[in-house]
Amino acid sequence: MAFYLNEQIFFDDNCVNIPPTKRQKTVCDANSVLAGDTNLIADGSSCYSLPTVPGKHKDLKSISPETENCQSSKSNLEIASWNCKGWYLSENTKNSRILREQILSSLNFDIIGICETHLQSNQSIDIFGYEWFGNNRKNILVNSWRGSGGVGFLVSKSILENFTCSVLNDNYEDILWISLKCKNDINFVIHLCVCYLQPERSSRGNIAQEYYDVLLSQIYLYSGCSNLFVCGDFNGRIGNLQDFDDKIDFIPEKSSIDDVRNAFGNYFLDFIKDAKLCVLNGRLEKDSDNYTYVSKTGKSVVDYIAVPYADLNKYSKFKVQLISDILLLYDITPAAKATIPDHSILSCSLSISDYTSNYSENGKDSNVCSKRRKYNVCNVPNDIFANQRCTRAILSVIEQMENCLNVKNEIDKLYGNFVTVLHSEMDNHLPFKDAGGNVTKKRRKQIQKPYWNTELRELLTKVNRSEKDYLKYKGCKRTRDFLRSNFIEKRKQFDKRLRQCERTHQASIRDRIKNLNDSNPKEFWREIDKLGPQKHRPDIDSVRMEDGSFSTDQETILKRWKSEYYKLFKLDNTLVNDTFIDNLSELTEQLEREFNSVTDEDDEILEAELLMKIFQLKKQKKQ
Template sequence: MYLCGDFNSRCSDNLDYIPGIDRLTDRDVIDFSSNQYGDVLTEFLINVNFCILNGRNTITNNFTFVGPQDASVVDYCLIPYENLSMFVDFEVLKVSDILDSTNGYSQLSKLAVPDHSLLKWNLSLDVVGKNYADFKPKCNMVHTKTLYDTKHVGREFLADPEVQREVFHTIDQLESAVVSQVGLNEAYDRFVNIVHVEMSSKLEQKVITISANRRTGKKLRVKKPWWSEQLTVLWTDLCKAEKSWLKCKSNNRQCLKHVYVQKRKAFDSSVQRAKRQYVYQAQSDLEAAVSANSRMFWKSIGNIGIGNERLKSIPFEVKLSDGSISTDPEIVLKKWGSDFAGLLNSGNTISSEVANDINIHNVGLHNDNSMDVPETDHLDSMITIDEILKCILHAKSGKAPGYDNIPCELLKNDSALALLQSLFNRCFISGTVPTAWSKSIITPIPKCSTSDPRDPLSYRGITLAPSMYKIYCAVLNNRLAKWTESNNIICDEQNGFVKGKSTIDQVQSLTTIIETRKLKKLPTFTAFIDFKKAYDLRP
């Protein structure tokens, strides 16, 4: 879809997108004059997620109106943000140049030559010559998912005598003298099955059906945030009144039209009232959040902004290395799996020289009796129930569970704590973890609105790990954090990822330095380094 024509709007260098939300390239502007229509047009484009093609993906950019005394840009091609990459080789062709190349001036008077130029571009489509039906998934890919209400977990959860006997039997298996990887997996799977049985019998649940194209069993939601149930009822009545009026062929038609008009007025009034109330409430909430909670303020900005409405579903198709498009389920899943598997530690290993330097440094630390080596008794001690309970209580409620489908809320009871202590200590002593902990659910989030949605690497993967694995990691992280803090391992300048500190201190320091040097009329040079995939490619 695109819009093209004479809009009588001079937009100058007005932005047609929201910086920080939409990642678009700036336009090559040649007309820096603006008028009221240009301001209205750019505001309209931001609201409808469109942008100006003029000055982007161009071969030649020129004025679109050339008069006797003035030249301007008033003709535009307007396209959606996500389709910008499809419109290439944009050109502005003056009619006079076209006539010169074809000797057209000999047949036309100069007064008859149009003063508006022609806009030309190429449209790059990957579906040219193919049937649209070929781009639908070849299989339905339907599966069901059970959602559990974990907000009201009673004391009877994992409290039955038979269930507790199963839990204690699993603990005995974990605390046996020798536990192999197979035995550890069996004990973990047994506990997971116990929890699943309890969830099915004691928690309220709802089964939904998820397919490649739709999700059923879930209440339909209108995208407009100000919509309400009252508006739904009014809209339904309005549709019924319109249908009755249009289908009527008798003398009662005029009366039905009057009923329809009245319901239409009532619906429009209710819509305007709901919009005003929503905007007023949103403004009040933002004003209250500015002084009370800055984090909630910026979170609210992201939720009510236009960028929140631009989220779209992921297409069930991928773009292969040869440029072709595939919708075969096996190829799509294999492409996603291979691309994300190649992100972490893709062929990176520590060189032998670096390994030798690390070993020599460690040996020197142990042999140098003059140096104070930090105590590690706290790090090597057995994991206690208090440590586990602290991590569970600090875990956020209502979060999506991982591969085992067990949320953290279900682990806040004595039976689960006793088994988790036995499981964590066995993992801590043996240095092995259940194989199921290596399986996670990856939720892809688009990095920007202009990237190709068929490329898996244009998404940022958010991993949903098993809850028990996250609690185990939290216990170890708390120990390391306490040890590094008590032994002054982390330097004072490190504020990122440190509890009780914030990178705002560094921002304040940098701002102070720049302002001080500006007062002294001294230049300041700053280097900001962004390491591409720094965590994915670490050795």
């Protein structure tokens, strides 16, 4: 800030002796002013507002990296919760896993709590741009082909640039606590918990009371942090009951779209009242609320996000997104064998603008992210801001702001006109479509579905509409049953047509490969190679020597491979003589004659023979 006083200009605590503006009549005077202090801006009227570092040119300066990081830090965390109904890692179920990866990559959340991962031992979820923190079940049935339960968090790597994430507690099955600690403010800590409580009639028994006792003790233990966040699938329906004591606590009431209650819902209500938590479902952005579980068997609200009473004002933008809405919004094409999840995705925004980030340089705090000052304004003197020095400084700042604003507005106006001309010309000559508002910057792993067409998209749209009609209607039971049956019928039509399109596409590929066998053998084998699993080229970082030891030296590895290939091509080939080749040719001709002798009539099964076999099987079954 520049303060004009007599014939001097004060920049903070430094004084530069220069004559007033009216007396600067020559270029030499201006050069002498700028040469006196290297921390002045180009016109010499003030210092740089932000910390700078030397640029590529000696006369240029750049904003320091610490300042840039501080200015670009996020003020909100986008947190989500989802029951994915199994994260399929086997090769036979990869289509279901790919569908779930596409959904999460498209939504681009900062932190995602996932329930029912069905992972075993040390298995994990791998999505580009995220780091996995999980708690898999240890006790799995012996004959089970997959795991059960399991919870975890996906944390964006961009968040880990400013926060340190660690597992806080994973001692109890289906409960996981993680801790986010700010790297620039050690006092700012976020504790997040993801939970999954097995259904009321589970084969593992009813453990609700024990489960909530453990969770409540953990909340008492970790409630001393800056923010507390609990989410997950609790399999409890609380209906229209309030989650707080209206005689003691004063918080906004919630309105539930699900008016059904069950026993697990009573356990859940007792727990959140004891823990002084309140759910976001039906309380924030009520228009964005919806059922969290939708399937052919019914609809319910069993997934929740719960936060402390005192932190309720920090959360906003709560919404429940149906999976069918996400598929249509981001143009995700599910494969025929992929299982579409029946749980919706819950999300909200947590404001973290109240924490301070102290960036230091050379052991001293910078002026960019310093701590906020609180002034006592009870007794304000009458002559504040009235002295001559302060008045001149304020007028100078106003003049600079006006000049800067005029230039900026003019540039923005010219640039806006230029962009409008370009867009108008492109609209008239190029095809276009309006994309969704939320565009992810992360890489999506899109698997092309060549059999996906307009008909399938229209069927999926009808499924989405019938699903919304079924969820929104609150009238008589007869109409509800009709809307539910209509939703089930539309879903069956979509699934059936999707399988038909996939089978038709696969049949066309088989026919094309058969034709290539005669016309283009090379292309035939290329297509055959595409049918199998993709081969990954391994990185050879070691080689086994003749004495049994391993070597990681690159030169030794190359020499070893060279010697082995030399032995391979220098083998004794005296066994392959003319007699061997003649015998091989005779065997080949014999196989071809036997193959050609087999006619279609030999393979044909008569209808009478088929009926006779069926009759014999029925007779044996009766006996």
